[in-house]
Amino acid sequence: MSDYKRFVSYIYGYNQGEKGENTGFVKVNARGGECKIWVHVKGFYAHRQKPYRVYIFTQRKERLEGQYLGELESRNGALEWNGVTDTDSLMGGFSLDESRGIYIEGENRVFAAEWDDYPVDVDRFEPLERSARQADVEKNSEKDMGESQEVMQAAQVQMPVRERAVQSGREQAGTSAPADPRRKQWEYLASRFPAVRYQDGDGGILSGIRLGNRELSRIPRDKWGLGNNSFLLHGFYQHHHLLLIRRETDTQVGYYIGVPGIYNEKEQMLASMFGFEEFKVMKGPDGGGENFGYWCRLLK
DSSP states (O other): OOSEEEEEEEEEEEETTEEEEEEEEEEEEEETTEEEEEEEEOOOOOSSOOOOEEEEEEEETTEEEEEEEEEOEEETTEEEEEEEEETTBGGGSSOTTTEEEEEEEETTEEEEEETTSOOOOGGGEEEHHHHHHHHHHHHHHHHHTTOHHHHHHHHHHOOOHHHHHHHHHHHHHTOOOOOOTTHHHHHHHHTTSOEEEEEOTTSOEEEEEEEOHHHHTTSOHHHHTOTTOHHHHHHHHHHSOEEEEEEEOSSOEEEEEEEEEEOOHHHHHHHHHTTOOEEEEOOSTTOOSTTEEEEEEEOO
16 A cells, blocks of 8 residues: 555435435545544534444445444534544554445434445444454354355355345256356455446346546556556546446356446447447436446456
């Protein structure tokens, strides 16, 4: 990792899992192995409220695991927390490079910030201590049932529930799973970055991993063949992210790089010149109107 990092992310309130209004910010400043974090949530005036707990979280398989930082303190009508920890081991947990954002809970309220301002699936959040206890319970239960080997295999596969159902259906029908040459690379990324799932009109399962500046800096350039494609670079600099897409059907698995953009005939002509011949409308966290989507190119 680089020796110096500094960034600000905005904190939003969440109601029943839906992202609401901006309520504050978190500032991160890392230098020389030392990481300073300042959390500020505005609009609080009560003096007898119960403590709000703040966590820094990372992506682990299907969970967002939170490392406890501390309790927010009431200061000048706001709630704040600031502290200093090791950049490579935040409060004894994962590193800053592995972190994805901040999670705050208290008095039946939830707030969260994602480093790239991406919506947080707060329903998947678990404190690290709770995750560890749950893992122990599951491990002991599975051992008693004589199924530990199957569980280990399932954990290694790391498939979404829907994909496992598709795989089971293939086995019952006596058909083999399609070749998946980039499976290990995808699982590596999916275990570290949030994945959004869609289903296309042809019944294929689409999983997308959004790659901003922080994510791209952590991916070996020779693994995905991003190259110096001018159309790709233009889309990235304009929208500040790309989308890695995994599409699985009953017969094949394909991987695509998606460049964000707006569909029109002029863009279609330009995109096809650089190998991006298919446009997919993605209605999800990146939604920017009916014509917003991704110009896609198959990765080989």
